[in-house]
Amino acid sequence: MSQPPVTTLDVRSAMEGAGALVRRSRPGEGVPEPFGRQFQSSAALLLVVERGELTVRVQRQEVALRAPGALLVRSGVTVSGWDGRSSDYWMVLIEAGLAEHIGTVEGLPMEVARNFDAFRDVMADLDEPLGLGSATAQRLGFLLRELALELEDRDSGFRMATRSLLALILVQLRRQQQLQMSREFSQDHVLFSEVLDYIDRHFDRPLEMGEIADAVGRSPAHLTTLLRRSTGKTLLGWVTDRRMAEARRLLVETSVPVAEIATRVGYGSPSYFTRVFGRHVGESPARFRSRNRRRVR
Template sequence: MAERQRGIRIEDARGKGRPVFVSRWAQHKAHEPAPRAVTHDYAVLGYCTAGTTTIEQRGHFTLQAGEVLLIPAGEPHRHVDVQRPEFWMLGFCPVCLLADEASAELLTPFEHVRSGASAVVKIPEPRRAFLEHLFVELRDESERDGGASPAVERSLLTLIISEVSRAADWQARSGAADGLVTETLRYIERHCLEPLSPRDVAAAMHRSPAHLTTAVRRATGRSVQEWIISGRMSEARRRLLHSDEIVAVIAERVGYADATHFIRLFRRAHGVTPTAWRARYRHGTGGEDPPEA
């Protein structure tokens, strides 16, 4: 799971680890700058509806009302100044979308940002109320007993990201070459559900395992192995929530031939076994701390 570093919190009433989570967030008190950049294993789309916040993410910029911020998974960022901002915050698991071919294209805007496009998209004023309505609807659906159905969740996520994409000018703003860490994270997201080791990733990146792990840890705070495990655990949680597959089958689907090893890693990451996690979150509200952005 993501490191517990200081940042702006995403309040997720359904508990930590769901494939998609959304909430309303406001900061009306004084907020000191985050002491260091944070990274997390989920992609974030933040829609500012009031106030401003200055963010460090491959440079500094001030997000204003009517603008959307895109944070790809693994992207270091921190809030350096906040002036009574109000946000809709949407987070989702990129590995889970890639596992579902019908949803994989939703990552396209985040890939543009990874490749150098602006992380901020200004929404035309006539479209802002509709975009906020989509956030409200997704939140209301997620708060239903048992949570939103995967189909409804995917449909609303698609509409939200489509609104952002239609407002963006990716071609005019992109052009920066992808770096080693960006390429590594992209490769892990697309292959972590297969048999994959840090040595395999290093070979694909044409680097030594030691060099790659050092570069990735320095940039994101986690090792290559930790990113592999994180992606697998994300997809495992999605399957625990939205399928009736037994734990041994889920273990195999996320890259573990040994179910016992999978259960041990899952317990280490979440504090409970996969079966206990499913029982807690599939029909309950859960009690884990919310994630941070």
């Protein structure tokens, strides 16, 4: 099979307005247009390295891609510091309308069409560049070579072939995102258990968010983001929940004064504890105790 010529392939011309811009760069070439040394696009960027090594800076993070390797970057992210003079790699701009456009192709199985809906969610949730692994990079490289040949030859049926190849590329990206989500869920579950364990052991004293984050090896902002994404609740919310659970127990099962309960659950100010309790439970500690007094032994 002949090698595709080194040109920029505007897939939009074959997709009637919605598609992708594909460019292959071979060893010794500079960074091709329209990418430039510093590049920011309204489209997602897919990089696939087939030979050698490509180094780029994504925002402030330097990323080295060794063949076979691939990286997916969401739209709006600045990519700069390109160094791939000794490598053979693909750059693909994936427009937001591509998935929807392919999904409207007549006769496309509904299951495949749903992958394109999911792809839009992938790009919306992609906070960090997504590394795609060597096996996926090899598959993507093959699909891109086939795509380049179809667009160059433009034989009968090339539009349908182009759509099919782009569909397969999006399916590969969707599969990798699902795998990444599964890994992150497992990691987040372990992290969540560590956080709850630390809160359970230390909620009875003043507790800073930075202290909890340090204990589990995360920054406060990152930890709060992970917890909110996984549980819908912030780090402070989980601390407050644990304190309020203990406060309710003490109010119901003991006659300990409210001021002392405030201290036992980590609040230095009884009045502040009362305000937090009221917001959390819907009534004051005294009222809560009065309603449940019959349960005190």
